[in-house]
Amino acid sequence: MYSHLAKSSRKRILISLIMLAVCANLAAQSSVKGKVFDKLTDEPIAYVNVKVSPQGQETLIKGAVTDTEGNFIIENLDYGQYTLTLTFIGYKTLKRNFSLSSSHSVEHFSRLYMSEDSRMLKEVEVTGQKSGMKLEVDRKSFDVSQLISNAGDAASDVLDNIPSVEVDNDGNISLRGNTSVEVWINGKASGLTTDNRSQILEQLPAESIEKIEVIDNPSAKFSAEGSAGIINIVLKKDRKPGYYGSVQAGFDTRGGANTSFNINYSSPVIDYYFNIGYRHRENVGKEKSRQENYKTNEYHDLSSRNKHLGNNIFTRAGITLHATKHDDVSLSGMFMNGKHKNWSLAPYNYYALDTDILSKRLTRDSRSSGRMRMLQGEIDYRHNFSDKHFLDCYVSFDRWKSNDGNIYYDLTEYYPDMIDETLTDVYIAERSYQYRPLHINNRSWEAKLDYENEFSERFKLQAGYQGRFSHENTPQESFVDSTTYNGQNLEEDKTYFNRFIYSMDVHALYATATLKFGPFGIMGGLRGEYWKVDTESYTWEQEHDASLRQTPFKKDYFQLFPSLFLSYQITENDQLQLNYTRRLRRPWGGQLNNFKDTRDASVITYGNPELTPEYSNSFSLNYLKTWTEHSLMLSAYYRPTTDVIQRLTYQDISDGLMYSTSENVAKSLSTGLELVVKNKLFRIVDLTTTANAYYYKLDGFSYNIGGQTVNGEGNHNFSWNARTTVSVILPYDISVQASGRYRSKQVITQGYRKANYSVDLGARKNFFNKMFTLSVNCRDLFNSRKWESVTESDTFLRHSVHKRGGRKVNVTLTWNFGNTKAKKKPRNDMEEHDDDEQQSSGYGNM
16 A cells, blocks of 8 residues: 555656646747848848758758748747758758747847859749740740830830830831731730831830730741731739739930829739829931932932920729639720820922932921820630630720821922022922821721640640731821911812721631650641731712722632641750741731822822732741850741732832832742840849841842833842840849840842941839839930931932931839739749740740
8 A cells, every 4th residue: 555655646746747847848938030031132032941950950840931021930949059041942041040048038030131042043043033034935025124224115115125126217016127027915916906006005104014025936826917926015914912003203304204003902802903104205306318310310308307295194904803713704904095296397309410409499397286095905704624724715895096187388499590509580489288187997806715725744735716807997188278378278189088998807716736755845736717808998089979989899818827846855954946837917908008198298108909918938946055044045047928018119100200009029038047145144144145147038020010110120138136135233222234236237128228226224223122113224325226228229219317216314213012022932833834824825835
């Protein structure tokens, strides 16, 4: 019994000691917390792995991950000595020792700085870290937010900063020297046509653009329009949790100003965004030309100045409802409303070619004002059967209206006798006042259905339908005052009246299949397009008497457009691709209107309803190589084209006047090499260099027009252009960027365009942890942007120089609010594309 009591007593004592130890241990528990920042940018880092271990050991006691603001806390630690270890892909491991005791139970690291690991940094960039340019299998993506020189500018300025893309003084866009290029917004035409896109892109604010995608050889999934490829403008639509937005204001040294507001919200149930911006722009341009007419034995010169003023409001909004785990419904739209005023003073001096004696001077004072309005709406439904199996359909409506009033004050002075610059007879003067209103009305519908199913890692199928239905009805009139110079006694000029009606419907079906066999990949596709074109052009008499109208000009076509893409993964960092597609270029509305336009006093322009599409077979061979801090892409391309559409200028033998129109003239060949090199130097310098060298050949042709035979001997030309952008990150969160571009001499129809160059410079500074950003940039630093061309035939020689704008300094201030911090994710998450990219990638994962 005693023994039993002793054992019981010992047990009670043992239990008491254990309870006391537990209580003492609980009383000794403490915590460690802190916040992690990027040492270079001073920005909080999310998703950093935090580990606590005993000093001198690697054993894990407790761990955590930083939140979206870089904060962490680890609680319930015993008193003792510990090591805090921070690890994150792309950064050097950071360790800190600390101790916890009864007098110091909480360790607080208010600012822990992690430094980038240059050895691992490249790995992060390759798998998705945002950089200025991203090379993909089927496209090059340019993050335009990284281009400081774009702050405060418009979409047309942004495009002119993209390698291999050119925007001339009239807003015409070309890719690799070819103007047959499609321009989209968010993967769709969005109301842009060849007739109106220069006006829309001049008013679309740069701050609303996220990136520019250049797809130079699109697959059968995409529209076959555009021999040179597709340029896709992707507008901002972030999807970070919570709400966030910005307010921006700026001005430039040419009198322009801009301001904008945008807000975004994202949750598991609903996403929405809203953006509104206002732009005021001022531009001053110059034009000089000299044209020699051999048949009339005279020449004329021109030295004019023009000024452009514009104001517009641009609004975007969209909402996405995540109705179920597998179903999303989206409604979005864009609206643009603007007005403009233009002035131009153009004196044309006419001389005898052999004596240089002035015989006539035409001074044209042109003034125009107008309004434009664009409306675009879209509804989209997407059903995800799984992550790699979905059905997506959308319907969109676009409308474009422009009402312009153009006034021309013409003063014609005749000098019948002028010898040795001494006027011997009184000159005869004529005055005229012309008012020419122009009303452009475009509307279109587009419907698309896309199906995609990745059955396995080796096989993926894509198929779909796309329909686009566009219509234009554009009347233009003319009123003349032959008695006064102020338009008080206007009479309608019936010879200038024209109503142009243009409709085009396109139906397309496509299917592509992707197969992978180890390092080999193949994707074959076929697209069938049926389209019909109707055009009508009425004179004043036909407008008022339907019985006088001619039968509308109608044509329909059906063509097949195959595509084939082959790839071989040589090593983990080397890839080889061989691609083929068939493309076309359809004549646009203005090229089909046979109305003769006399707005330019030196040449009369008109369209040709007999134009047919031109067709191209596009081949490309691409090699992509990546290193730790560098990447290289080399592309060779070969593109023969038939039924080439070219603008011809000729002198009519019946009236001696100069005319210009478009014709299907011959065959052409474009071939070249494109080089893209990216370098990261010293961890703070990003260098991107692109170069494009190409050879163009246009076969000779003979064409009967204007009562004569116009002979084209054909031409060929080797041309090249290069662009370099260097970005430097400096202390105190300052970024500096410089870019330069050079274009060599280039052959054009019946002549050539001279070489030119330009340089842009910019700087950006962030304040208060990126709450405020100040950007200052100078476009055309050396005032060298201009287009100088020489056009020549058997009957004339024309030399012209066009310059629009010039050196301009922009200053822009941005205030960011809400949850504006970008999330840095683990590597597996970074390797995934968002839905938009998967949708438009085509064969990016081949």
